[in-house]
Amino acid sequence: MTEPTAPLGWHHLVELHGCDRAALDDLPRIEAALLAAARAAGATVLDARFHKFAPQGVSGVVLIAESHLSVHTWPEHGYAAVDLFTCGVSLDAEPAVALLQAALGATSTSRQAIPRGRSAG
């Protein structure tokens, strides 16, 4: 299934800055957005866990058949760190990132895609 020279997975690291600070502290909203992003990427959700921190901030991880999504928010900085780790090339990160950007009101978004792993031959 995997070309010998292709990485085994792609890891998208997404930086969302200038977000709506109330949204970043709203667990149900973050959870709904991350699960919607998983669906938008074409992922199969296996399990999900979210946590609300005191005094502020939300973390969440979604285990998907294709690896995972995660989010960590810093409401005081208007920042959310989002990861989309996928094995294979079947997932489309673009609509997932666009959905999260809109849901959190990000004014600045950047993304890097990092190759993970190599075939043992």
Next chain:
Amino acid sequence: MTEPTAPLGWHHLVELHGCDRAALDDLPRIEAALLAAARAAGATVLDARFHKFAPQGVSGVVLIAESHLSVHTWPEHGYAAVDLFTCGVSLDAEPAVALLQAALGATSTSRQAIPRGRSAG
């Protein structure tokens, strides 16, 4: 708490190659190793979820007070992708990586630390 120019978090991407292939397909062993790695890093574990794939492979995520750890294994390639995402500088990735390397029998380990997020000022 955070210096204005410091990143909000550090994300360690760890590549473990040449691992024991049976270990990579052993969910209880992977789970025990990742939780032990979390403790070795000084993390506070909030929740954890693991999944065994057919025909092979294990994924796991551990939600910690400092962000998350994750693992995804490809037994057929002797490879495990490990992430340790930490906010602040209080966690020590080195003992966590050493523990996982030993637990999975990795013969080749590489790690990159990526800064995540910036202060809103």
